Amino acid sequence: MAAPTPDKNSTHLAGEYFVAAELYRRGYSVAMTLGNAKAIDLFAEHEAQTVNVQVKAIRDKKSVGWPLTKDKVVDGVVYVFVCLNSPGEAPDYYLCGATEARALVKQYKTRGIVDLSLIKKTAALGRWGLIDDALAPVHRESGTGST
Template sequence: MSTAEGDPPPKKKPRVDGQITGLAGELFVAAELLKRGLQTSVTFGNAKSVDLLAYDPESKRSFAVQVKALRSKNFFLLSHHKVEPTQVYVFVLLNKPGQQVQYFVVPGKDLHGQPEKFSKWFLDPKMPGIHPNTLAELGYEDAWHVFAESAA
């Protein structure tokens, strides 16, 4: 789109800080886990390998939780090669203020052991990712029961 001579160029919409999005996702997930009776702590820091630590006092199980957050529906960027099978992955779609947050809870063993079921994009060598629609179709939306399942 061209502008008349002397007109200022159109303003670009400011890009949202990815760290803010990530922290918002972590805090939303922490709140959901706390609501479900799991003792939860956020691991702050730049070079961390786990976003949240959760402990279920009933089952005496601990969980290392990785959180991937987006502000709007797009691919969650995640390489199959970086998935830890012992961790739980919670994909968070924040949506716009006033809209409900969406959660997709996936055991790392599913992501690691059956990558092809998460679509060809998850195995893409250049920019691997998983779309929220795929996670919903596979039954992972609000699958908080993952934190109650046996360790087997």
Template sequence: MIKLEKNQTGIASEFYVAGELGRLGYNVSVTFGNTKSIDLLVEKNGKSKAVQVKGIQTTKSICWNLDKTKVLDNIFYVLVNLHVNETNEKPEFFILSSAECLDLFTDTPKEKNKRTYLDYKKVKKLGIYQNAWGKLDSEDLEIL
């Protein structure tokens, strides 16, 4: 069984998303350093978008942990399931706007909205977010 460290999961997820966006015709810049609320800056047809990537290793990971209070407006969130233990499976991508993220959050009983998460099965079951890359073209969330 493969077990990645947290930073390995994050880096692998970011580069998978960058590769997929490049394949779809976007110009992609990976951010480093102090801009970690934004992982990728993407541009296509003269419009720039900000992307935050969150990854999990396997379906057994069950959720993406995020702090709901740190979700920023005008950012796309790409949630990735790497499927590290299923070598024949490709990563899964779920694309959400910040408003959609906020609608789907589940609060933890103890810490309420300070420690929240997005449930993998819930997001997948809805069927509207998986590989919804067209949102980046259609939604008007351009950064300045």
């Protein structure tokens, strides 16, 4: 029996799980969002501070890149572009802020793509410190009644 071939949705979910696992490994608590066409895939929390993470995943280096249009890039979000690679080989993670992600998009009339060969030329590979830099305080109602 031939090994199963992952579909597009399972590739994206695998990317989300790999990124979540890497964030857990680095000391974050992680919440995953559910559904299709969402702007945020993960919320990473550390010491009452959170960062919004959007994951884009491709199966292997044979892929041209990750589909993304400039108008879908959201400010204040960290983008993690994941190349899953072959089974048994560790994924590659490229991390970018919104401004950098937007600049990496090759925008065409009806679609856009973040080109794998272009992102490899940046310093984005394994740049997990970007998550620490993006932490934002959680806003809470005090509820204490003090003034």
